[in-house]
Amino acid sequence: MFRITPETPDDSYEVEMLYDLAFAPGRTALSSYRLRDGVAPVAGLSCVARDEYDALVGAIRYWPVRVGEAGVPALLLGPVAVHPTRQGEGLGALLIGYSLDRATETGWERVLLVGDYPYYRRFGFEKVEVEFPPPTNPDRVLGRELAPGALAGLRGRVRRWTEA
Template sequence: MIIRPETAGDIIPIRALTTIAFAGMPYSDGTEAAIIDRLRADGALVISLVAEIDDVVVGHVAFSPVEVADGADDWFGLGPVSVDPDRQKGGIGMALIKTGLDRLREIGAAGCVLLGDPGYYERFGFRHYDALRFPGPPPEYFLALTLRGSVASGIVQYHKAFYGAAA
């Protein structure tokens, strides 16, 4: 397996992979592929990595900037992350996330947030902080990882691409 930055030739495979990976998931509204496209169009897809096996894209992870109410700089959101359903539970998602977090550290990111299963994401060091909030879903599913400094505080807002808007 190779983990590498996306290229222009990966856009259609990423869209197809993301669509199939989220199809039928109870927590999905089916917009994940469009979110990635809007992030890319806005230049907000700060880190976009693919996992490739035998020249086929089998996984993808996206990282984009978030705004935190306390004004903290250099915080990012992880997601969407997609793995070919036939290859899930084989370490592809883990490799993408670890590589992406390493890239965030390299660019000097202060932290990363996500909405996801604590049982899965705690293995990467993510945890719930009462001071950092995302309105709507149950609070225990909104997790953060500090990469430098202390944890930010306040309400987090993802890039407008997550809400159906692009430049």
Template sequence: MSAETGLVVREMRPDELLFVETIHATAFDGIDEAQLTKAVIESGHETISVVAAHDGFLVGHALFSALDGPERGLALGPVAVAPDRQGAGVGARLINFGLELARERGWRSVFVLGDPHYYGRFGFRPDLARGADVSWAGPAFQALELVPGALQGWQGPLVYPEPFAALPE
């Protein structure tokens, strides 16, 4: 599929949470990611929450949430795109927009657990995440420095917002 035309990517409004939950539930064929997204946003945890809309209908969402660990670090995820819009570049537009907002707001790094080939396109690298003490460490756990050298020499526990602990392993 070609890149989406007529797609608007912007920050989520509070009254759109139910629509965002629906996108996550249908994209992941279950409710775990939908419940996680809702719990993180409603917990008041510092986040960047972005949506993609086409013809006024939400078709994608990406969540970036503050981490305890390296200075000004974020977690990326979950990212969801409505099944009928997948493969059209919506996810990439969401991630790029969220990363741009993060840079503008002074965030220094972003961590993600996902396909290294996909996330590598945005500059995420497994070697940058090696200093993080997490149970899911491995080649799919990656980081991106929004500020060059932000993770240089850093190592220690990386603590995600509490709602992430409720996810099944």
């Protein structure tokens, strides 16, 4: 049994430790982290999962980004991590599904991520033609509509939320 709640500032240390465990400390060198620099995760969508002992066993974060010259708003999903001792229990899928539902409820129209298509397609993600900072593999750039037609014609460079 897991309890999913919005991430709070008190969770931050544990979340960072989980991400380091799941992805190694060098994770912040990935190009997608350039889109997160100086931008706070989206409150209410970034969530943690705790088990029956109140141990943090999963986390997911979302970041606001802009796409193309028009600066179309989108969410950047990631990272999502599950503690190695709890993997294979469906917790990652639970976090993704729960948070995507909340994103839809709060009015976001589209979500982007860099990840494995075979894993994320079950959540409705498809390959999209937007440009992430190099050296991102374009075959790993995926998107999902939260509102009908929200990805239609979406093109251009993905940039930090705070960039004009």
